[in-house]
Amino acid sequence: xxxxxxxxxxxxxxxxxxxxxxxxxxxxxxxxxxxxxxxxxxxxxxxxxxxxxxxxxxxxxxxxxxxxxxxxxxxxxxxxxxxxxxxxxxxxxxxxxxxxxxxxxxxxxxxxxxxxxxxxxxxxxxxxxxxxxxxxxxxxxxxxxxxxxxxxxxxxxxxxxxxxxxxxxxxxxxxxxxxxxxxxxxxxxxxxxxxxxxxxxxxxxxxxxxxxxxxxxxxxxxxxxxxxxxxxxxxxxxxxxxxxxxxxxxxxxxxxxxxxxxxxxxxxxxxxxxxxxxxxxxxxxxxxxxxxxxxxxxxxxxxxxxxxxxxxxxxxxxxxxxx
Amino acid sequence: xxxxxxxxxxxxxxxxxxxxxxxxxxxxxxxxxxxxxxxxxxxxxxxxxxxxxxxxxxxxxxxxxxxxxxxxxxxxxxxxxxxxxxxxxxxxxxxxxxxxxxxxxxxxxxxxxxxxxxxxxxxxxxxxxxxxxxxxxxxxxxxxxxxxxxxxxxxxxxxxxxxxxxxxxxxxxxxxxxxxxxxxxxxxxxxxxxxxxxxxxxxxxxxxxxxxxxxxxxxxxxxxxxxxxxxxxxxxxxxxxxxxxxxxxxxxxxxxxxxxxxxxxxxxxxxxxxxxxxx
Numbered sequence: 010x011x012x013x014x015x016x017x018x019x020x021x022x023x024x025x026x027x028x029x030x031x032x033x034x035x036x037x038x039x040x041x042x043x044x045x046x047x048x049x050x051x052x053x054x055x056x057x058x059x060x061x062x063x064x065x066x067x068x069x070x071x072x073x074x075x076x077x078x079x080x081x082x083x084x085x086x087x088x089x090x091x092x093x094x095x096x097x098x099x100x101x102x103x104x105x106x107x108x109x110x111x112x113x114x115x116x117x118x119x120x121x122x123x124x125x126x127x128x129x130x131x132x133x134x135x136x137x138x139x140x141x142x143x144x145x146x147x148x149x150x151x152x153x154x155x156x157x158x159x160x161x162x163x164x165x166x167x168x169x170x171x172x173x174x175x176x177x178x179x180x181x182x183x184x185x186x187x188x189x190x191x192x193x194x195x196x197x198x199x200x201x202x203x204x205x206x207x208x209x210x211x212x213x214x215x216x217x218x219x220x221x222x223x224x225x226x227x228x229x230x231x232x233x234x235x236x237x238x239x240x241x242x243x244x245x246x247x248x249x250x251x252x253x254x255x256x257x258x259x260x261x262x263x264x265x266x267x268x269x270x271x272x273x274x275x276x277x278x279x280x281x282x283x284x285x286x287x288x289x290x291x292x293x294x295x296x297x298x299x300x301x302x303x304x305x306x307x308x309x310x311x312x313x314x315x316x317x318x319x320x321x322x323x324x325x326x327x328x329x330x331x332x
Numbered sequence: 333x334x335x336x337x338x339x340x341x342x343x344x345x346x347x348x349x350x351x352x353x354x355x356x357x358x359x360x361x362x363x364x365x366x367x368x369x370x371x372x373x374x375x376x377x378x379x380x381x382x383x384x385x386x387x388x389x390x391x392x393x394x395x396x397x398x399x400x401x402x403x404x405x406x407x408x409x410x411x412x413x414x415x416x417x418x419x420x421x422x423x424x425x426x427x428x429x430x431x432x433x434x435x436x437x438x439x440x441x442x443x444x445x446x447x448x449x450x451x452x453x454x455x456x457x458x459x460x461x462x463x464x465x466x467x468x469x470x471x472x473x474x475x476x477x478x479x480x481x482x483x484x485x486x487x488x489x490x491x492x493x494x495x496x497x498x499x500x501x502x503x504x505x506x507x508x509x510x511x512x513x514x515x516x517x518x519x520x521x522x523x524x525x526x527x528x529x530x531x532x533x534x535x536x537x538x539x540x541x542x543x544x545x546x547x548x549x550x551x552x553x554x555x556x557x558x559x560x561x562x563x564x565x566x567x568x569x570x571x572x573x574x575x576x577x578x579x580x581x582x583x584x585x586x587x588x589x590x591x592x593x594x595x596x597x598x599x600x601x602x603x604x605x606x607x608x609x610x611x
Contacts (some may be wrong), residue, residue, distance in 0.1 A: 023407060027449055039465050152589035154541055156548045157563055157581035160570055164578075168571055269456025273545055277567070287457070291464055303461050307453050314452065 014319060021315045025308060026080070026173045032304045033079045036243060037072075037298040044068050046093055088301035093293045098301035102283055104304075108178055109282030111194075112275065113267050115202040120209035121260055125253070127210070128217025132252075133244050135222060143214060150211035155270050159204045159277035173200050176279040201278040205270040207262065216259055220252035227251075261317030336526075339601035346597020352590035360411050363404035371401040371557040383576045393576045394569050399562070403583050406559040410587060413474055416542040418532055420478035425485025426528070430516050432486070434491030444490070447483045455480035459542060463551045470553040475544060477539050488531055492524035526602035533598055537591035544584050559584050 044063040048055075063069045067078045082089070088098035131143040150158075167175035174180070174197050185193050224230065225248055233243045268284070275284035283302050290298035340346050367377060374396040375388070380398070382391035390399035432443040459476040466472035496502060497520060503513045546552060547560030548567075559580040566576030 024449055024452055030452065035461060035465055040467065146593065147583070149589065152537065152541075152592055153585045154544050154548070154560070154563075154581065154588075156545060156560075157577070158583065160563065160567060160577050161581070164570060164574055168574075220526075265452070265454035266456070268454040271547070272456060272460065276549065276577070287460065291460065293548060294464070296465070299464060301460060303454075303457050306457050310454050311452055 010011055013322065015121075017315055021311055024311060028304060028307050028311075029080055029083050030076065032300050033076050035303075036079075036296060036300050039300075055286075060279060083304070088304070089297040091295055091298040091301075093295045094298070098298050101298065102301060102305050105281060105283045105286045108280060109271055109275070109284060112198065112201055112280055113205070113230055113271050115198060116205035116270070117260075117267065119202060119206035120213060123206070124210040124213025125217050125249075128214035128256075129221060129244070129249055131214065131218040132221035132225070132248075135218075139270040140218075144218070147211040147214045150207045151215070153208070155204060155208055156273040156277055158207060159201070159274050162200045162204055163277070173197075175200065175279070178281050197278075197280075200278050201274045204274050204278075205267070208270065209267070212263070213256055213260065216256045217252060220255050221248050224248045226254045229239060258321070261314065261321075264317075268306045268310060336554040336601040337532055338600075340597045342596040343600055345593040346429070349590040349593030349597060352586055353594060356407055356590065357410060359404055359408040366457050367398070367401045367404050369398070369401060371397060371405040373397065374602070375401075379569075379573050381573075390579050391575045393562070393566060394570065394573070395513075399576060399579055400412035401581055402557050402562050403559065405557040406562065406580065406583065407587075409470075409553070409556045409558040410540050410584070413470065413543040414591075415475070417474045417477035417481065417539045418535045419545075420474060422483055422528070422532060423484040423534060425482035426476060426489050428482070429489030429491075430493050430521060433490035434497055434512065434516050434520070436494075440490070443486070447486045450480070451483045453480075456545065457544065459546060459550065460551065463546055467553045468546075470551055470556060472554060473543060473551070476546070477542050479504070479522060480542075481539065485528065485531060485535075488527055489521075489524060492527060493520055496520045496523055530595055530602060531601045533591055533595040537588045537595065540584065540588055540591070 043068070044059050047062050060069075067075055081186045086099050088102070090096075091098050092103060095320060127143050127147070131140045134140050144232070146172045163175040166173045177198055179185070179193050180188070181198075183193065221244075230243060230247060234248050253258075271282060271284035272287050273284070274280065275282045276288040279285065283305065287299060287306075289295075290302060340350075375398050376392045376396050378392060378394050378396040380388055380392040380396070382389060384391070386401065388398055392398055392404065393402070428443055428447070428574040432440040433600065439547075459480050462479060463472050464475035466475065493516070502515060502519050505519050508518075543552075543558065544560030544563070547558045550564060552558050552561045562580035563584075565575050566573065566580075570577050
């Protein structure tokens with residue numbers, strides 16, 4: 010077990026390093042000489058200043074040395090400087106991270122809970138109108154672009170019915186504290202979290218349904234039935250439990266997709282997370298910030314995958330993690 | 333194959349999908365003939381509501397451009413990007429997966445680590461970064477979508493090749509002294525095709541979603557009208573003019589849904605073994 014964990018962590022570190030190297034070359038590929046861009050941002054374009062900048066940031070060094078400096082910087086959590094926002098990239102990201110974690114965490118919980126519930130219902134009543142309705146709804150949400158769901162949610166629940174706020178993290182200037190503050194944030198959270206949640210809910214519902222129907226045909230279910238257990242008990246205790254493994258595996262693998270969902274949803278709802286930050290960086294062509302967000306997201310996905318891997322190992326000892 | 337197409341034709345979802353796709357392709361091919369005016373031209377007053385003027389059934393946008401014309405021209409971009417980027421992903425994924433599966437050992441290890449790396453990186457975020465760096469254009473969008481979409485193809489093909497290479501007819505080809513590439517190309521790949529076809533049809537759908545998301549964020553080709561761009565442009569005026577965002581979104585939804593239905597129909601038709609239990 011220990012060697013397994015060590016192996017997994019070593020592998021994750023290698024992937025992380027590869028990621029940082031990729032990021033370095035992407036930054037170098039970005040249009041414009043970084044020193045000239047920086048000088049432009051600072052409002053001074055003379056050659057001496059540019060040369061100074063080049064020296065200060067090691068841009069006059071040979072490429073391998075620059076790469077080394079870059080990796081060294083990232084290991085000490087230095088992701089560069091955003092000249093547009095006049096702040097270190099790592100600080101900008103850290104400020105925005107909690108909002109994104111709240112949003113994606115809530116969306117993940119909603120989608121898993123309701124996805125499994127609807128999938129189980131569809132499987133339990135396979136072939137009836139309830140199954141058909143759930144299957145069709147899942148098909149539709151699976152095919153709908155996230156940003157459009159977000160806009161339709163705003164149109165329906167904010168503009169037409171005026172039930173929920175359509176943008177931001179909290180009511181600006183309201184100055185709530187304590188419970189009212191929590192409720193205020195929750196009200197702002199509902200639409201964006203449900204938007205992301207719907208897509209994943211569709212995925213999990215389809216998967217749960219298929220997986221349960223598959224388990225239903227196995228022999229131990231027949232045994233349970235022969236023992237005279239009620240259908241509900243069989244479905245809940247025997248079938249669902251065994252059918253969940255592929256669903257949870259899929260959920261664990263989708264952390265990366267969740268990041269993409271966060272970028273689109275945060276953009277529409279002006280949710281102050283790193284997805285929105287990525288969009289802002291994009292609008293301003295702030296490549297340092299853009300790639301900083303990218304590398305942080307990737308590292309988080311990597312960490313999440315690692316944790317799921319380890320959790321499975323302890324949950325289900327049958328899983329073989331050879332090599 | 334004949335039997336497979338018969339099964340597909342009996343699948344109601346698949347049939348609906350095919351019908352929608354045929355209409356979408358027809359719109360993409362012939363629509364611009366019916367609507368010769370460029371979708372970028374201002375043709376009426378801004379914010380003309382839909383169903384009010386006969387020439388402009390879906391109304392106009394904030395600049396007075398025809399929404400209907402935008403949707404028709406956008407169909408070209410969406411379908412084309414979906415198709416070409418899928419072909420590009422196949423062009424990367426099939427040789428890579430086949431090489432890994434056929435030669436095994438260290439080659440397999442190295443190629444699969446490489447593939448896993450691309451699967452770990454959040455794909456939409458990588459696509460954004462790539463298009464932003466290469467500058468938005470139809471070429472960079474197709475390239476970015478292909479770069480983030482090939483890994484599943486490589487893994488699928490590798491698995492298929494791995495199981496096919498021990499078959500007797502492949503052994504026979506080896507004995508007769510055929511070269512490795514000839515065996516892969518002529519003996520193995522044709523037999524590994526059906527799951528790849530299923531995956532490819534689903535990938536076109538994903539590619540259309542990716543393209544529309546990129547365009548929505550302002551990373552579309554600035555010279556081409558696309559559905560994602562239209563939704564993005566209408567976003568800020570959604571309170572005054574719902575139709576600018578609603579109709580292009582429906583166009584995306586319907587096309588992606590059609591392709592998913594076709595993919596599932598194909599899956600049932602080509603892998604009858606899997607289809608029985610309900611997916």
